[in-house]
Amino acid sequence: MLAGMNDVLRLKHEHVENAYEIMDSLQTMFGQQSSQSKHEAIKNAMNARMKKGQSVGAHVLNMINYFIEAETHGATIDDGTQVSMILESLPPTFLQFKSNYVMNKLDYNMTQLLNELQTFEAISIGKVQEGEANVVKEKSSSSKASLKRKNKVKGKGAPKRQKNWNGSNGNKKGDTAKPKGKCFHCGIDGHWKRNCPKYLADLKEKKKAT
Structure with missing residues (x-):
């Protein structure tokens, strides 16, 4: 030992x-x-x-x-x-x-x-x-759905173009001009006195007479 x-x-x-x-x-x-x-x-x-x-x-x-x-x-x-x-x-x-x-x-x-x-x-x-993984997938789907709703609401909120009296859009080139009121010379709506055919004709006759 x-x-x-x-x-x-x-x-x-x-x-x-x-x-x-x-x-x-x-x-x-x-x-x-x-x-x-x-x-x-x-x-x-x-x-x-x-x-x-x-x-x-x-x-x-x-x-x-x-x-x-x-x-x-x-x-x-x-x-x-x-x-x-x-x-x-x-x-x-x-x-x-x-x-x-x-x-x-x-x-x-x-x-x-x-x-x-x-x-x-x-x-x-x-x-x-x-x-x-399911939680991530649900969050992704929810985000996409939320984005679609926002885009949809944004599209609905865009202002609509107002149309003229003849049905055409007022901001397009070539649209018919809006009526200008009643002519003080002939009394007909749609033009002013300086553009009135009758006034221009009477003015031309006066010049010839003089």
């Missing part, structure tokens, strides 16, 4: 009379450290929570490492307790999985639990992505 120890431990125990006393001395020296390590490993397993953005596979593997470390230092954690501790460490997104496990009284071992959790995670992520 002394031959397998390092130099420091061997020098400390070379005067011990029997193996029992050596084991008792080693337990006194390292037993407290082992107990503390076991306590820390169990505490880590009980307080572990799956982090945001972490995969469930990576989280379960971390939990298994805590269990192995605790058992290495003398703890005994049965399979059912390990599964329960893992389920309690999962976020609310796994509530449906946990409820189904309890209500149907399932009994997974660690490998089955890991596989089922990874399958559930993959399905949940697919549903979330599909829902996000």
